[in-house]
Amino acid sequence: MEELIEKFDPDNLSKAGAIFDVQKLDWLNGRWLREKLSPEEFVARVLDWASENDRLVEGLKLSQSRVTKLGELPPLAGFLLSNDVGLTPASFASLKTSPAETLEIVATVQADLEKILEWNVGTIEEELRAISDRLGKKLRVVTPPLFVAVSGSQRSLPLFDSMALLGRSVVRQRLKVAIQVLTSMVGSGK
Numbered sequence: 001m002e003e004l005i006e007k008f009d010p011d012n013l014s015k016a017g018a019i020f021d022v023q024k025l026d027w028l029n030g031r032w033l034r035e036k037l038s039p040e041e042f043v044a045r046v047l048d049w050a051s052e053n054d055r056l057v058e059g060l061k062l063s064q065s066r067v068t069k070l071g072e073l074p075p076l077a078g079f080l081l082s083n084d085v086g087l088t089p090a091s092f093a094s095l096k097t098s099p100a101e102t103l104e105i106v107a108t109v110q111a112d113l114e115k116i117l118e119w120n121v122g123t124i125e126e127e128l129r130a131i132s133d134r135l136g137k138k139l140r141v142v143t144p145p146l147f148v149a150v151s152g153s154q155r156s157l158p159l160f161d162s163m164a165l166l167g168r169s170v171v172r173q174r175l176k177v178a179i180q181v182l183t184s185m186v187g188s189g190k
Contacts, residue, residue, distance in 0.1 A: 033045075050081055053165060054165070055080050055081070055165050055166075056080070056081070058161070058165055059077045059157065059162075059165060062077070062157040062161055063157060066157070075153070076156065076157065079150070079151040079153070079156065079162075080157075080162070080166065082152075084177075085150075085151060085152030085174065086152055087149070087174075087177050087181045088181060089181060089184065089185045091152060091153075091181070092145065092148055092181065092182060092185065094154070095144050095145055095148065096141075097144070097145060099185040100186050102182055103179065103182035103183060103185075103186055104135070105135065105137070105142050105146070106145055106146070106149055106175055106178050106179055107179055108131055108134075109128065109131055109142070109146060109175065110172065110175040110179065112127060112130075112131050113127060113168070113171065113172070113175075114172075115127070119164065119167065119168045120164050121160045121161055124160045124163050124164055125160045128142060128146075128159075128160070143159050145178075146159055146163075147159055148178070149174055149177075149178035150162055150163060150166065150171060150175075
């Protein structure tokens with residue numbers, strides 16, 4: 001420790017704010033996954049990660065009534081294990097609501113979901129029903145934009161269950177991305 005203290009020079013510190021380099025972090029993480037883990041350790045880590053909050057098991061249970069072949073599972077439930085669902089303007093294009101109305105719905109939901117103290121299927125459903133009432137829209141109008149924002153698709157697992165499995169932080173991030181995409185659509189007049 002003393003060696004480190006001797007080598008530390010406060011004059012070499014940058015005056016600018018700290019910069020968090022996500023690309024470098026991803027690069028380091030990738031190297032660690034590929035080079036430091038044995039194949040067995042990698043498989044164990046993946047299974048642990050996919051099993052957080054019972055995502056994998058509960059997602060499979062929700063999928064069972066919606067598939068005719070196992071090969072249909074990745075497009076149906078893959079969003080539960082994905083960092084990014086690849087939202088683009090085309091993702092929202094076939095919705096019955098206009099981009100401006102869709103943006104209003106998603107932005108309202110994002111703000112109001114922050115008020116939920118206990119994140120579970122029941123509280124999410126209750127809040128979305130209350131949001132529908134406040135917006136003066138039927139729940140069946142409010143949920144399609146959320147299906148797309150959360151799963152990247154209009155055909156997906158049950159919305160409330162999916163949101164509960166993904167967790168508050170993932171849902172928050174996906175709604176944020178959806179708002180960015182929809183804002184660009186409204187701004188460009190699409």
